Amino acid sequence: MTETHSTAVRGDSGPEVARLVASRVLDVPDFPKPGVVFKDLMPLFADGHVFREVIDGIIAHHGRDSFDMVVGIEARGFVIAAAIAYAAGVGVVPVRKAGKLPRPAYSASYALEYGEATLEVHQDAFTAGHRVLVVDDVLATGGTAEATLDLVERAGGTVAGFTVLLELAFLEGRKRLSPRPVHALLTV
Numbered sequence: 001m002t003e004t005h006s007t008a009v010r011g012d013s014g015p016e017v018a019r020l021v022a023s024r025v026l027d028v029p030d031f032p033k034p035g036v037v038f039k040d041l042m043p044l045f046a047d048g049h050v051f052r053e054v055i056d057g058i059i060a061h062h063g064r065d066s067f068d069m070v071v072g073i074e075a076r077g078f079v080i081a082a083a084i085a086y087a088a089g090v091g092v093v094p095v096r097k098a099g100k101l102p103r104p105a106y107s108a109s110y111a112l113e114y115g116e117a118t119l120e121v122h123q124d125a126f127t128a129g130h131r132v133l134v135v136d137d138v139l140a141t142g143g144t145a146e147a148t149l150d151l152v153e154r155a156g157g158t159v160a161g162f163t164v165l166l167e168l169a170f171l172e173g174r175k176r177l178s179p180r181p182v183h184a185l186l187t188v
Contacts, residue, residue, distance in 0.1 A: 142173030
């Protein structure tokens with residue numbers, strides 16, 4: 001069967017990787033509130049073969065030697081970051097919700113649909129000039145990603161790249177992050 005424009009899958013690493021990610025995303029209607037369709041990526045994480053292909057694809061896209069550290073955004077970003085860091089032989093740093101880190105931390109607040117959220121990273125997380133690959137599961141409005149990229153830079157790191165498994169293009173988060181490049185394996 002030939003793909004039509006309405007059924008074509010797309011992503012920054014090509015249609016094959018996009019199809020692979022799409023095959024493991026479950027839509028959960030009315031979660032966390034009525035009218036929202038939650039994109040559940042847990043089936044992707046649970047499928048060892050697919051998870052390995054996704055991690056290898058992210059590393060191949062950026063190049064194994066293009067980053068010295070991986071940052072994962074709480075909480076599903078931790079899973080992705082740890083796997084990339086292990087495969088690439090580099091360290092991993094978590095960006096956490098406020099109040100979860102035990103040592104002095106930089107913080108960044110950003111607007112949510114109803115209220116505000118704050119993220120933190122340890123002040124000593126990076127050595128000046130560390131090239132940092134930032135990863136998360138989903139890019140929506142871009143608030144979380146923007147706050148994280150700013151935190152990495154405030155802590156002395158240099159953003160080497162930003163990757164998500166799934167981008168919700170209709171929320172235009174990529175525009176908010178410009179001119180920083182965004183790499184999304186699947187864009188819907």
